[in-house]
Amino acid sequence: MPILSFRGSRDKAPRPLTVDDAAAILAEREAHAATAKAELDAKRAAYNAAVGEASLAGPNLDTPEVERADREFRRAIDRHERAQEAVRFAENERAAAVAEKARRDDAAQWDELERLAAARAQAAEKFSDLATKLAMARDDFLRAAQSVQGALSTAAKIGERWALFKSQAARDQVRAELERTGVIPDPRRALGFPVAKPLAEVSAELCAMVNRRRNESAP
Numbered sequence: 001m002p003i004l005s006f007r008g009s010r011d012k013a014p015r016p017l018t019v020d021d022a023a024a025i026l027a028e029r030e031a032h033a034a035t036a037k038a039e040l041d042a043k044r045a046a047y048n049a050a051v052g053e054a055s056l057a058g059p060n061l062d063t064p065e066v067e068r069a070d071r072e073f074r075r076a077i078d079r080h081e082r083a084q085e086a087v088r089f090a091e092n093e094r095a096a097a098v099a100e101k102a103r104r105d106d107a108a109q110w111d112e113l114e115r116l117a118a119a120r121a122q123a124a125e126k127f128s129d130l131a132t133k134l135a136m137a138r139d140d141f142l143r144a145a146q147s148v149q150g151a152l153s154t155a156a157k158i159g160e161r162w163a164l165f166k167s168q169a170a171r172d173q174v175r176a177e178l179e180r181t182g183v184i185p186d187p188r189r190a191l192g193f194p195v196a197k198p199l200a201e202v203s204a205e206l207c208a209m210v211n212r213r214r215n216e217s218a219p
Contacts, residue, residue, distance in 0.1 A: 016097070016100060017093055017094075017096075017097045018097060018101070019094070019097045019098055019101050021097070022090070022093050022094035022096075022097035022098075023094055025090050025093065025094075026087070026090040026091060026093075026094050029083070029086045029087045029089075029090045030087055030090075032083050032086065033080070033083035033084055033086070033087045035083075036076070036079045036080040036082075036083035036084075037080055037083075039076050039079065039080070040073075040076040040077060040079075040080040042076075043069070043072050043073040043075075043076035044073055044076075046069050046072065046073070047066075047069040047070055047072070047073040049069075050063070050065045050066045050068075050069035050070075051066055051069075053065070054066050134183075138174055141170070141174065141199075142167075142170055142171065142174065145165065145167065145169075145170035146167060146170075148165050149165050149166060149167060149170075152165060161209065161213070164202075164206060165206065173199055173202060174199070176196035176197075176199070177196070177198070177199040179196060180195050180196040180197075180198065180199075
């Protein structure tokens with residue numbers, strides 16, 4: 001029985017056996033060895049039968065039938081031994097393929113871990129930079145809000161319309177913007193409250209209010 005080869009043509013470099021390839025080769029060689037074993041048993045039985053018949057005919061066992069059975073028996077022994085050796089070789093190849101697959105899987109896992117760790121480090125660097133800029137922008141906004149509050153007249157400071165310019169209101173607006181953008185959790189969303197209005201939109205409305213109040217107070 002011919003043994004299939006998974007090594008590729010002679011013109012190409014042999015590719016490593018996969019576990020499935022090695023298992024297929026092993027199964028085929030085990031089947032070949034089983035056939036060789038059955039043939040060996042049959043040739044042994046034929047040899048014993050030939051010797052038995054010759055012994056009944058006389059003391060001379062070197063008959064043509066015995067010699068032919070002996071030759072076929074020895075060839076069957078040789079084929080069976082070679083088939084067994086092929087099985088042992090295929091078992092070693094399959095074990096090597098399993099070990100190589102485990103090595104490649106382990107290396108691939110480490111490669112993926114290194115890639116993800118590098119991506120994490122890159123994202124961390126970007127986040128740190130943006131977090132610093134966010135903190136600076138927040139401080140700039142609060143300082144600007146404080147300047148607006150300081151520019152309000154005494155009457156405006158106590159007016160209900162101008163409460164959004166107060167320092168506490170500015171801090172609340174900062175928190176609302178952080179909650180709206182997901183920087184910090186927004187507990188009101190879980191209670192069904194709508195998302196906060198963007199801070200830029202709130203600021204634009206306040207600028208419009210200042211302009212409108214100026215026109216209203218003009219002579």
